[in-house]
Amino acid sequence: MAREVLLPRTLDDLWEIFHAEPELHLYAGGTDLLVKLRSQPPLPSGSPSPLVCLERIDGLKGIYEEDGLVCIRACTTHSEIMKDPVIRQHFPVLTKVLSLLGSPHIRNMGTIGGNICTASPAGDTLTPLYTLGASVEARSCDSGRLMPLKSFILGPGSVALQQGEILYGIWIKKDHDFNIHHFEKIGQRKALAIAIASMAALIKLSGEGTIEKIRLAWGSVAPTVAVSHTIEDALTGKPLTENVLRDAMPLVTDALSPIDDVRASAGYRRRVATNLLLRLLQYKDA
Amino acid sequence: MKISFVLNGKKKTTDVEPDMRVIDLLREHLHLTGTKEGCGSGECGACAILVDGESRLSCLMLAAQLEGKKITTIEGLSKGKRLHPVQKAFVENGAVQCGFCTPGMVMTSVDILSRNPDPSRDEIREGISGNLCRCTGYQKIVDAIEYAAKDKNR
Ligand SMILES: Cc1cc2nc3c(=O)[nH]c(=O)nc-3n(C[C@H](O)[C@H](O)[C@H](O)COP(=O)(O)OP(=O)(O)OC[C@H]3O[C@@H](n4cnc5c(N)ncnc54)[C@H](O)[C@@H]3O)c2cc1C
Ligand code: FES
Ligand code: FES
Numbered sequence: 001m002a003r004e005v006l007l008p009r010t011l012d013d014l015w016e017i018f019h020a021e022p023e024l025h026l027y028a029g030g031t032d033l034l035v036k037l038r039s040q041p042p043l044p045s046g047s048p049s050p051l052v053c054l055e056r057i058d059g060l061k062g063i064y065e066e067d068g069l070v071c072i073r074a075c076t077t078h079s080e081i082m083k084d085p086v087i088r089q090h091f092p093v094l095t096k097v098l099s100l101l102g103s104p105h106i107r108n109m110g111t112i113g114g115n116i117c118t119a120s121p122a123g124d125t126l127t128p129l130y131t132l133g134a135s136v137e138a139r140s141c142d143s144g145r146l147m148p149l150k151s152f153i154l155g156p157g158s159v160a161l162q163q164g165e166i167l168y169g170i171w172i173k174k175d176h177d178f179n180i181h182h183f184e185k186i187g188q189r190k191a192l193a194i195a196i197a198s199m200a201a202l203i204k205l206s207g208e209g210t211i212e213k214i215r216l217a218w219g220s221v222a223p224t225v226a227v228s229h230t231i232e233d234a235l236t237g238k239p240l241t242e243n244v245l246r247d248a249m250p251l252v253t254d255a256l257s258p259i260d261d262v263r264a265s266a267g268y269r270r271r272v273a274t275n276l277l278l279r280l281l282q283y284k285d286a
Numbered sequence: 287m288k289i290s291f292v293l294n295g296k297k298k299t300t301d302v303e304p305d306m307r308v309i310d311l312l313r314e315h316l317h318l319t320g321t322k323e324g325c326g327s328g329e330c331g332a333c334a335i336l337v338d339g340e341s342r343l344s345c346l347m348l349a350a351q352l353e354g355k356k357i358t359t360i361e362g363l364s365k366g367k368r369l370h371p372v373q374k375a376f377v378e379n380g381a382v383q384c385g386f387c388t389p390g391m392v393m394t395s396v397d398i399l400s401r402n403p404d405p406s407r408d409e410i411r412e413g414i415s416g417n418l419c420r421c422t423g424y425q426k427i428v429d430a431i432e433y434a435a436k437d438k439n440r
Contacts, residue, residue, distance in 0.1 A: 002303035005287075005350035034307075034346045035327045051305065053351060103416020105343050105394070106328060191415030192329055 004050035011059045014052070015141035018164050023049040026166065028060075028075045029109040031102070032118045060113075060168065063087065070174050071137075074113025074167045079104070081112060090174050093128040093181035093200055100124065100183075103191045113167045116149070119159050122220040126153065127200035128183060130225045131215040132172050139168040146171065153224050178202035178213065180283045185219075186272050188263070195220040196264040197273040201280060203240075209284065211235050211244075221258040221273045228255035240284050249274050291352045294362025304350035308342075309333045311349045312359060320360035320389050324418065331417030334390040334397075335359050341397040360389035363396070372396050375434035376427070383421035391417050395431045404435055 006024075008014040017024060027033040030053070054060055060075035063084050070086060078098045081087055088095050101107060101115075101124045115125045116136065126149070134149045138161055149170070152160050161167065180203040187193025197220050204213035214235050218226040231251045238244045258269035290299040293316070302311055309326075312318045312335070324330035326345045333344040336358040363370035369377070372395045382388050391414060398405060398413035405413065410431045411424070419427060 003305040005304035005348050007350060007353065030346050030348070031328055031343075034348070038326060051348070053348070055351065102328075103331070104397075104413055105331060105334060105341050105416045108340055109342060109346060191412075 003048045006050055006052045007056050008052065008054075009056050009058070011057060011139075014054070014057060014166070017050075017052055018141065021050055022163060024052045025049055026052050026054060028054045028111040028114045029077065031106055031110040032114055054113075054166075060166075065174065068174050069171050071169045071171050072112055073169045074116075075111045076113075078102075078107035078110050078112065078115075082107070086174075090176075091128070091132060091172060091181070093131065093183050093202060094125070096181065096183045097124050097128045097185075097200065100185055100190070100193075106192075112170060116152070116170070117159050117161070117167055119153050119155070119157050119224070121156055121223055121225075122195045122198075124185065124195060124198065124219065126225045127198055127217040127219045129170065129172070130217040130227055131200045131202045132176070133215075135171045137168045137171060138162075138165045140165045144168065150225075150227075156223050176202070177204050178215070180205055180280075182280060182283070184276055184279055186276070194263060197221050197258075197269050197276065199273065199276040199279075203280070203283065205240060205283065209239050209241075211238055211240055216277075218252075218256060218273050218276075221256040221269050223257070226256050228252070231255060240280065242278070242281055245277050245280060249277060252277055287350065289349060289353045291354060292356045294358055302349045304348065306349045308335070308344035308347040308349060308352060311352075312344060318359055318361050322386055322389055324386065324390075329416075329418070330387070330390070331394060331414075332387055332390040334393045334417065336393055336397060339397075339400060341394055358393070358396075360392060363392070370396070371437050372399065372431070372434045375430040375437060379426050379430035379433055381422060381426040381430035387417060387419040387421075391419065391427055395434065398431065399435055405431070407432060 054075050060073050063072050078101055082095055082098045112125055115123050129149050135146050136149050136152045137146050154160055182201040185195045185198040187195055200217045202215040206212050214232050231248055234248050252274045256270055256273055258266040260266045287304040288301050309323050312321050322332040324332035328343055328346050334341050335344045337355050372392050376382055394414055394417050407428055410428050
């Protein structure tokens with residue numbers, strides 16, 4: 001039996017659908033959901049829950065600023081975010097990540113909200129958003145709540161959305177004093193590569209080359225994004241030199257808990273993710 | 287479910303199951319078999335079409351999403367017997383071997399050139415990075431897109 005596909009145009013229409021069909025399944029760009037549905041056995045007959053596509057809800061698209069914060073609405077596509085001048089200027093780490101996500105077609109369709117809600121250990125938007133200290137806003141028909149992205153991501157494939165709630169947007173503080181925005185992803189090729197390991201870094205480097213502040217996050221090497229205040233503390237106040245980074249590498253190795261899968265072994269992941277720290281040397285004389 | 291959209295310049299209303307994939311709607315229901323299915327999972331670009339002028343993968347869209355949209359498939363590019371400049375460039379530069387990737391490559395190239403009329407070779411490579419070709423080694427495809435850009439600018 002065919003599944004109903006609904007395309008509400010406003011949030012109010014969406015809430016009405018939720019009211020009538022609490023069991024619905026949402027999608028935005030469909031680049032995760034439609035691949036997943038196809039790999040599942042056909043639905044048993046009866047009346048399967050409807051699919052609700054969010055792509056036509058204008059109120060869930062676009063980027064705006066409020067009180068020194070930038071809000072990226074959940075259904076904004078990766079291509080749209082990459083083009084945005086505010087994002088380019090203030091969060092180059094995000095632009096860099098998106099330019100390496102999937103392919104041009106995937107970026108035209110896939111959304112930031114979809115990437116977050118998929119909550120894949122390899123979800124590329126998560127590491128830069130962790131380093132930027134992003135918050136997310138969930139909304140339901142009668143309320144909204146804000147929480148740190150870190151508490152929203154519960155584990156692989158699992159986020160803190162309740163029945164009747166959607167991800168509305170991602171909030172990031174516009175002012176930060178990081179002058180180095182770094183991201184690197186290790187994959188089998190440049191385009192269409194699911195990360196074997198990745199690392200995002202934000203550094204406030206002084207004119208004398210001292211690390212005044214640093215935020216680091218690794219992807220694909222733990223059930224969710226790996227962060228470690230121990231490493232950040234160990235590097236803060238030190239000069240950006242090879243010896244300093246090498247001294248911190250054992251801490252990185254300890255902070256990761258990678259797995260073996262079709263793309264790489266746990267051992268390789270741990271090694272390469274640790275070595276990614278050394279890439280920060282390129283900013284030594286920046 | 288009845289859906290209405292503009293297909294290759296003509297208004298079309300058709301009765302389909304809303305959760306049919308667009309690639310199946312085009313190929314099985316409307317018998318437009320120019321659009322190809324390589325992987326069915328977003329990785330090869332063979333199924334690329336234009337929706338409101340932008341590239342989309344028809345294997346990752348459901349029929350209901352076409353309502354009210356303007357769709358262009360490979361069948362809609364030529365004007366009668368006159369090939370679209372990108373099609374002509376592919377033919378003249380030997381960018382077609384088995385041809386399976388070609389419809390997706392051509393639609394993607396049209397999209398690239400509409401946003402960037404004078405792309406560098408690197409920009410072209412980046413633009414087709416979501417389209418796989420197992421025959422040509424890409425060189426001639428990049429040549430063809432470069433040629434089409436010059437052809438248009440002439
Ligand atoms: C070929 C290919 C390559 C890819 N490459 C990469 C890559 O390099 N890096 C990477 O990180 N990902 C990659 N992906 C995965 C995917 O494209 C991204 O995760 C994308 O951002 C998902 O967004 P979407 O809108 O398409 O999600 P959808 O498939 O529409 O949704 C995904 C899930 O999120 C839920 N959801 C979506 N929006 C909301 C919302 N607003 N509120 C509540 N729930 C919501 C849906 O219910 C669904 O369960 C790739 C996918 C494909 C097919
Ligand atoms: S068939 Fe759609 S991307 Fe391969
Ligand atoms: S010509 Fe055969 S796949 Fe490209």
